[in-house]
Amino acid sequence: MIIFPDLPDIEVEGVEVAEEITLTLRTTPPTASCPSCGTQSSRIQSRYTRKLRDLPSIGRPLRLILQVRRFFCKKSTCAQKIFVERLPDLCHAHAQRTKRLQEALRQLGLIAGGQAGADLGSELGINGSRDTILRLLHLAKQPVSAEPHVIGLDDWAWKRRLRYGTLICDLEQGWPIDVLPDRAVETVSAWLRRHPSIDTISRDGSSEYASAIKKGAPQAREVSDRWHLVKNLAGYVSVVLAQHLAQLRRTEVAAVRSEQVEQLPSKRQRPAQRRAIAQAQHARQTERMARYEHILNLQKRGLNSAEMALQLGVTQRTIQRWLATRTIPFSGPRKQRARLVDPYKAFLLSRWQQGCHNGAQLERELRAKGYKGSGRALYRYLETLELSGWPARKRGAASVSRQTVSSMKPHPLQTLSAQQATWLFFRRPEDLKQEEQKTLQQLRQASPHLEAAYQLVATFLQMVRQPTGEQLDAWLAAAQASHLEAFTSFVTGVQRDKDAVLAGLSLPWSNGPLEGNVNRFKLIKRSMYGRADVDLLKLRVLHHSTKSQDRKTRKKRRGQPAAHLKQPQSLKNGASSLHATTEISQAA
Numbered sequence: 001m002i003i004f005p006d007l008p009d010i011e012v013e014g015v016e017v018a019e020e021i022t023l024t025l026r027t028t029p030p031t032a033s034c035p036s037c038g039t040q041s042s043r044i045q046s047r048y049t050r051k052l053r054d055l056p057s058i059g060r061p062l063r064l065i066l067q068v069r070r071f072f073c074k075k076s077t078c079a080q081k082i083f084v085e086r087l088p089d090l091c092h093a094h095a096q097r098t099k100r101l102q103e104a105l106r107q108l109g110l111i112a113g114g115q116a117g118a119d120l121g122s123e124l125g126i127n128g129s130r131d132t133i134l135r136l137l138h139l140a141k142q143p144v145s146a147e148p149h150v151i152g153l154d155d156w157a158w159k160r161r162l163r164y165g166t167l168i169c170d171l172e173q174g175w176p177i178d179v180l181p182d183r184a185v186e187t188v189s190a191w192l193r194r195h196p197s198i199d200t201i202s203r204d205g206s207s208e209y210a211s212a213i214k215k216g217a218p219q220a221r222e223v224s225d226r227w228h229l230v231k232n233l234a235g236y237v238s239v240v241l242a243q244h245l246a247q248l249r250r251t252e253v254a255a256v257r258s259e260q261v262e263q264l265p266s267k268r269q270r271p272a273q274r275r276a277i278a279q280a281q282h283a284r285q286t287e288r289m290a291r292y293e294h295i296l297n298l299q300k301r302g303l304n305s306a307e308m309a310l311q312l313g314v315t316q317r318t319i320q321r322w323l324a325t326r327t328i329p330f331s332g333p334r335k336q337r338a339r340l341v342d343p344y345k346a347f348l349l350s351r352w353q354q355g356c357h358n359g360a361q362l363e364r365e366l367r368a369k370g371y372k373g374s375g376r377a378l379y380r381y382l383e384t385l386e387l388s389g390w391p392a393r394k395r396g397a398a399s400v401s402r403q404t405v406s407s408m409k410p411h412p413l414q415t416l417s418a419q420q421a422t423w424l425f426f427r428r429p430e431d432l433k434q435e436e437q438k439t440l441q442q443l444r445q446a447s448p449h450l451e452a453a454y455q456l457v458a459t460f461l462q463m464v465r466q467p468t469g470e471q472l473d474a475w476l477a478a479a480q481a482s483h484l485e486a487f488t489s490f491v492t493g494v495q496r497d498k499d500a501v502l503a504g505l506s507l508p509w510s511n512g513p514l515e516g517n518v519n520r521f522k523l524i525k526r527s528m529y530g531r532a533d534v535d536l537l538k539l540r541v542l543h544h545s546t547k548s549q550d551r552k553t554r555k556k557r558r559g560q561p562a563a564h565l566k567q568p569q570s571l572k573n574g575a576s577s578l579h580a581t582t583e584i585s586q587a588a
């Protein structure tokens with residue numbers, strides 16, 4: 001009976017099958033070699049019994065009782081007078097488990113984690129405590145990878161907003177190569193110094209990684225990661241969209257209300273003047289409400305009042321007052337001041353009624369006529385035209401408001417969330433379903449601001465998808481000229497990091513492949529019940545990436561195409577943030 005096919009030097013002397021299976025074994029070679037000097041010896045000094053646990057057999061735990069011999073070393077100069085014969089294929093010296101049992105426990109630990117691995121193992125008859133598993137994991141040699149040339153740096157949260165670690169990925173190979181316990185400049189730069197072969201580093205826009213690279217790898221070219229750029233831009237754009245969608249909703253509600261008022265029995269016509277004032281007041285109030293919502297949004301994103309003030313173009317005190325009162329400030333009637341745009345209003349109105357709702361076009365025409373005011377003032381006026389729901393055809397002034405209101409159906413954009421709207425902007429047009437394309441069309445037509453934002457996003461994504469860095473300057477200029485606050489902030493950020501952004505838009509490298517690893521990482525981290533130490537985390541992550549690499553290779557060998565990316569979820573179901581992440585990385 002062959003029980004140990006790969007261990008010809010071991011003979012089975014007895015088998016006992018009870019709850020456990022016990023095998024009594026002895027070694028057969030007449031000689032053994034001294035572990036210190038390598039001399040073969042046949043002089044036996046004594047024998048003793050070694051007990052080992054092995055992998056279970058036919059569902060029962062397996063115990064080995066092994067007669068081991070001690071030998072005298074024949075070499076007189078050897079410091080080792082007596083030695084124990086080694087069984088390198090079966091077990092390590094002094095171990096209580098066979099190598100294959102240790103390996104099984106290690107695998108359980110790598111795949112399931114310490115405690116879960118121990119629990120799973122005990123179900124399978126592979127016994128080892130959590131501590132044993134962790135000890136085995138730490139003992140095992142870590143996979144050595146070739147010196148990397150192109151790497152990506154990405155952070156991952158031990159604890160959201162509180163503590164971050166760093167995941168380092170070899171972008172040429174597409175897998176993680178190390179895990180650092182934090183994202184501090186010292187830690188990251190020290191790691192970089194140990195890997196002088198690195199010549200290109202893709203990273204997010206954070207200043208920490210940028211300074212770590214300058215300190216630790218000054219030879220390397222910095223690449224601002226496309227994925228992070230797009231994600232960053234999407235954050236700003238979603239604020240713009242949230243503002244406009246909120247405005248649309250409010251206009252709708254106000255329109256319905258005013259219709260109800262007009263349908264009251266007393267049909268006394270109010271003076272047009274009063275209605276105009278009320279309308280202007282309403283527009284101002286709407287703007288303020290949108291601003292207030294914007295502030296709340298920014299606050300949620302973690303900005304302080306000074307940063308918010310900068311973004312919104314109001315004083316810090318105003319922000320603090322609004323946040324303190326937690327109400328939307330009431331704005332009473334205000335005296336109309338003469339504005340530079342006033343003399344052109346009639347012209348703008350007629351162009352608007354002709355159907356030209358393109359802000360940039362109107363601005364050009366107005367400038368040609370000698371308009372000297374700001375673009376922002378012009379857009380503000382266009383916004384009131386939008387809000388007042390001016391129809392494209394000319395109507396009698398008195399009936400305008402009422403007829404518009406009656407012909408208004410509930411706006412299809414009312415049910416759209418800012419996040420859904422953002423995905424419409426960021427996904428490839430050809431990936432959109434027909435109904436999504438329609439919604440996007442309506443969104444773009446809803447305001448010249450939104451159309452401008454859409455065009456900017458589309459051009460930016462084009463630069464990202466077919467890396468064309470040379471267009472960056474033109475894009476930055478266009479974004480600045482758009483008078484959209486959100487884009488102004490984005491432009492400032494890009495300009496601060498321009499070399500790296502240019503590299504990001506010109507070189508093929510991106511952290512895209514890293515993002516999947518960060519997600520897998522989060523899963524592993526969670527399965528460790530928060531007791532993960534970074535070494536173990538690293539071992540498990542590297543193990544998982546090796547496994548998935550193997551799977552890919554096997555699939556390729558079988559001639560199967562790689563699995564397609566998951567189809568983006570339909571907008572109606574409301575995209576979760578996880579899907580949002582995948583979609584953005586798909587977009588990028």
Ligand SMILES: [Zn+2]
Pocket residue numbers: 034035036037038039073074075078079080
């Ligand atoms: Zn020796």
